[in-house]
Amino acid sequence: MRLLTFLCLLPILATAAPRTEHVFVFSFDGGNPTIIQQAEMPNFKRLAAEGAHSWQANTIIPSKTLPSHTAMLTGVDIAKHGIDWNDYFPLRGTVKVPTAFSLTKAAHPDYITALFCGKIKFRHLWIKDSLDMFSCGSPYTYGPIPATEEKKLVPAPQVATQAAAYIVEKKPQLCFIHFPDADSAGHKYGWGSPEQMEAFKVCDAALGEVLAAIEKAGLTPSSTVILSADHGGRDKNHFDPVVNNTTIPWIIWGKGVKKQHAIAKKTIMTYDTAATVLTLLDVPLPAHFDGEPVLEALE
Template identity: 80%
Template sequence: MRLLTFLWLLPLLAVAAPRTEHVFIFSFDGCNPTILQQAEAPTIKRLAAEGAHTWQANTIIPSKTLPSHTSMLTGVDISQHGIDWNDYFPMRGVVKVPTIFSLTKAAKPDLTTALFCGKIKFRHLWLKDSLDMFNCGGAYTYGPIPASEEKKLVPATDVAAQAAPYIVEKKPQLCFIHFPDIDSAGHKYGWASPEQMEAFKVCDGALANVLAAIERAGILDTSTIILTADHGGKDKGHFEPIINNTTIPWVAWGQGVKKQHSITKPTLYTYDTAATALWLLDVARPENLDGEVVEEAFE
């Protein structure tokens, strides 16, 4: 009888197991995928070629950094998460819907979650007890920050330098890493400018450094990597609802990912990233999620 019961439960146990042990989400702020394909970015391009990718994913409208990243990390559109501002306003508090970090912690408290960013406004996404590490050029405790830091901007090389040793030591199960340089260069010099092309190169190097840390941690073979962006850009902006601004890359690489696969899903949105990350870690997804799992990208 025990054997029969075990055999009956076996399919359920298989479904309940996480599809990967570690999920790393990298966001390249302002990454227009058309410009990316012209840039010197060997690491991004290698992962795209070896794994599953599309250069035709979509962000939300308006295509702004904080609202878009909120959708990326909550799985819902702006009509649900309500963050329609794009600067750090402490008085507005934190996002009012769960994030992938809070959902993961609620379901699996022993898992380690971390967020490394180049813009302090990501604090609006830090729900209490949802992150083991919030790092913006240094580790923060939960609570107010000095007014002098409300415009803080940390370049990709420094973000990677903060993330790498933490990953080696803590081996987080869910980790988000944000590189701001492409967006910063775009606003100052223009999208596809020589300065922005250099920023692509710098961010690609930062990605390579973090991947090396994942390998040193001994978890590369049990990790799934997602590369994406919050928005694209044109001229010196990205707010208009045009293709240059709303189209983003989406790349999956690593454990469980199809090899050399071009994703054909016609409506891949930034909030699908959240749904996919939760699915990979076998964390239950809220029924009101706008995001869908990008199952096509996985074996």
Template identity: 55%
Template structure:
């Protein structure tokens, strides 16, 4: 085989495994997850920062998570675009012997399309390490940047509250402009398990998260990303009493809010939305073809991008 034919074969293989390019609509997507953010409790709580995004963006209060409505399985669907029967993560703790997720994430797909693209996950729980595929994230931050590779069971105990997470996001966005970033606030879930869903303590946690959300939005607006980005605010599950494990609306309903470039202002989304649609929407916004293996579909109804005229002669 000649060197020219060999190079051609390698190039063909890379094309085969890289996501196909479509029309890019924005340059940056931030997905912000309020762990345990039950819509009914959110609507009963004063959250001016979130309400501003609702008023200026598109939303639904009746999106659904996957079953089981647990943090790790749900976030796995959120960033892989598939349900648990495909991604296989049904446990809900950092269990190092089980290894990494076996399907691509939005971070690995973005990197496959453009190795120079920035990717980041600023989180509040260590269990998300299962979703850190090799080479997929420029930063995985949990109380500071973490190192790739093996980690002990002790990593499961690491937590970072919303204000800490927001501070890390602010610092990161001041110097970097990732193409896709995941931000996770754990406070509301912790308050729900301790005091109950809808309790005064959980509502106070929501108010703290709302302040942290405001910090993230201001950091985005102060960055070069501001004119070409979309922020998606959602949750992994709801809850009732002090848990979330049942296939009932209290546990399964989640909010889904889009805000930023091209988003229809003050629009209530009518199409059904499931948590794995978040991954599909992020890829669609970034101009990457949504894989046929995805269960998720882009929430196109939430957006109103101008239709480009076809080139002359087409």
């Protein structure tokens, strides 16, 4: 009878197990995929070539940093998540829908979650008790910050160094890492300018540092990595609803991912990232989600 019971439970046990043990999501702010493919980014391009990739995914409209990242990390469009501003406004509080971090914590209370960002406005995504680490140049505690820090901008090398050290020490199950440099260079010098190309190169080196930390921590065989962006850009901006601004890369690599696979689906949306993250970690998708997991990319 025990053997029969075990055999009956096997399908349930098989579907309940997470597809991976660790998920790392990287966002390259301002990452126009056409420009990324021209930039000197060997780490990014290696993961794209080895894993599953699309150079034609889409962000939301308006294609702005905070609304787009909110969609990426909540699994819903702007009409549901409600963050339609693009600066840090403390009095507006945190996002009113669950994030991938809070949903992961609800399903797996023992999982470690972390967010490393280059822009302090990501604090709007920090739901209380959803993150074990929030870092923007340095670790923060939950609560108010000095007014002098409300425009804080941290370059990718510093973001990467802090993320790398934390990954080696804590081995988080869900970690989001944001590199702002290409967006800053694009606004100042233009998308595709030599200065922005250099910024993309710097961000790729930062990616390499974090990948090395994942390897050092012994997590590479049990990890899945997603590379994407909040928006593209052209000239010196990214706000107009045109293809150069709304098209983003979507790369997935590592455990449970198809190898050397060009994703055929043409309608990948940035909010599909959250759905894919939760699916990888065996977290149930809420009924209100707009996002769907990109199952085509998974083994």
